[in-house]
Amino acid sequence: MIGVRGAAAVVGVADEVSPDGVIDVPLRELEARVVRAALDDAGLTLRDVDGLCTCTGGTLMHSVELTEYLGIAPRFTDSTQTGGASYGLYVEHAAAAIAAGEAETVVIVYASTPRAARKRGEKGLGVFATPERLEWETPYGVMLPISAYALAANRHMGVYGTTPEQLARIAVDTRDWATRNPRAYQRDPITVDDVLTSGYLAEPMHKLECCLVTDGAGAIVVTSAERARDLAKPPAYVLGAASAASHASISQMPDLTVTPGAVSGPAAFSMAGLTPDAVDVVELYDSFTITVLLALEDLGFCKKGEGGPFVGSGALAPGGELPGQTTGGGLAYTHPGAFGAFLLVESVRQLRGECDDRQVAGAQVALAHGTGGVLSATSTVILGTEATR
Template identity: 85%
Template sequence: MNHSIRGAAAVVGVADEVSSSGVIDVPLRELEARVITAALSDAGLSLRDVDGLCTCTGGTLMQSVELAEYLGITPRFTDATQTGGASYGLYIEHAAAAIAAGLAETIVIVYASTPRASRKRGEKGLGVFATPERLEWETPFGVMLPISAYALAANRHMATYGTTAEQLAQIAVDTRRWAALNPRAHLRDLITVDDVLGSGFLAEPVHKLECCLVTDGAAAVVVTSAERARDLARPPAYVLGAASAASHAMITQMPDLTVTPGSVSGPAAFEAAAVTPNQIDVVELYDSFTITVLLALEDLGFCKKGEGGPFVADGVLAPGGDLPGQTTGGGLAYTHPGAFGAFLLVEATRQLRGDCGDRQVRNAQTALAHGTGGVLSATSTVILGTEATL
């Protein structure tokens, strides 16, 4: 494998915008511009420094080009690849490669979505899952997306490996413990396993408290060359490794309901970074549902396939646990505007800088951000470090 991106680029600016109410009722372009400006300011840069732009917000044909026009910039490099919540780690991979190849020097990655405000205004859309294939082959049979897909995966994992409802619930409990430490989190009240199990099924065996939020929000990440990063305002988070993968679009076409594309992107990212799972200090895993986290832990190699239930049962992901994870409170409790991948990168960078206050993981030198898109369809794995080489 070509490891040319290892240490060639770094995240140098991050910002996110969330609301305690879950609603940010401003035009989408304004929200994108606000969070981009904040991330550039964090890095000590401005729009004049940007020559690359990555986004898939908005659902139009030329998202990155249209946003560039709105911002008044003419980037050399653009990317609007859409793999759902995995898009933003994929953009890190592409940005680092572009920078290493000399195609750009400073690239902004941005995501913004306002589903709550749009609903409040009475706006309606067809939904990202309303494809012709799904409408013909899945919807008539009662598949309610996305939750039905994740319920299928949870059921299969429980039937195959003996994973229990209590073990999956523990993931939600631990995530809420992180949220309680985050004054910006949407849900901060502590919960118990019994609370989760008593919250009712939305699609058996997935309980309400195992499902992500629906909120408005935005996040932006600035990536530049390692050489330039050394002279900027904030400590850089170097891109040590990144990889992406996809295996299916419809849940009925998933080769194995217990194995995600993370089984491909994870090992590839670790190989590129020349580190192993036991060298990771903090993980930011996409938590659309608790089963998403459990499958990621197995596929990334933090535990063996089928052992995710016992692995999470004793609070390994919680504050003080051996593998701190979802330290903002995650998509379950912090925010979830529809694709949470960009927020994972923001928090991973902040943890490596030591910027996280009460939720700071001590001596964090390496962080992994793992995005999941679609119905366990696509993944992106990014490994960041405080040093360009480890």
């Protein structure tokens, strides 16, 4: 994968959210809207697209079905499903396909409308209702996904002395970013005490430490570095990208305090030829506060076991050592079920300097890190304003 570094760039991004969390339109329409918006952002059209990646339609051939709906016939498609890690994985695969000459312009798209479906009285099948979980976990009162993350948080607290106040600070700092984002679903500031008194959903996870359930969509356009130089917006070059997975069921996680990010993170940094010190802004999947803390450790921003003091210092807050989740994240901005695409959209906007009150000054390197399943899979993407750094 060494030849992939700097060979591709993200040239268009778009996302769609709603002030009340509901976007009550057919899924295909929402997907098409956000795809066209991302292409418009890049100064491209559907005629330029020869690759498409998506996995969220609930059918086996979703990427093919979507290309039919859009009226295109791409030579490269990918429907690999690793939950919230899928979209960083797609950037990795798209960059590799572009470097190999198998595609030139790839669109990555995600859309989901769980709140609108709930209003219509629809019931999903439950993505966690696998035969293994139904046999070995559900009978023991496991409520997924939150119970799995609560297990990880309890273990981290027990082994490393991480405190509820430190985890709560992640939610507080994330909400601070949301107050600066007029599109965020939750914009009222909160305190550590607010988090700790919001009630447990699965001890030690409090309500305000758990992601939203909203409707939303996002799209990312990836093309060759050569073509990117002549398009509408400054490119965000793919410097490093890697993915990893370690388990499906939380009962099979090798170590509740170590995620696959311990593999994907170092691999992405190695490809990029960078270290964590080079990163100006991080967009970490914040399905729960513990997800963020584990990612920071596994990616190398702090040592294993030191995540609590690190986040407790306000490192992720506006003006902090490592600004993170600058939209307000899945905790306060939006969370339609998989937040990975939105991490990439915001990373690109930060590198372009388009984020107004939440802009991280001088951001030149951004890291987007998705997590899928129950800490099961990760994808790490490092983007930069220059093809070589």
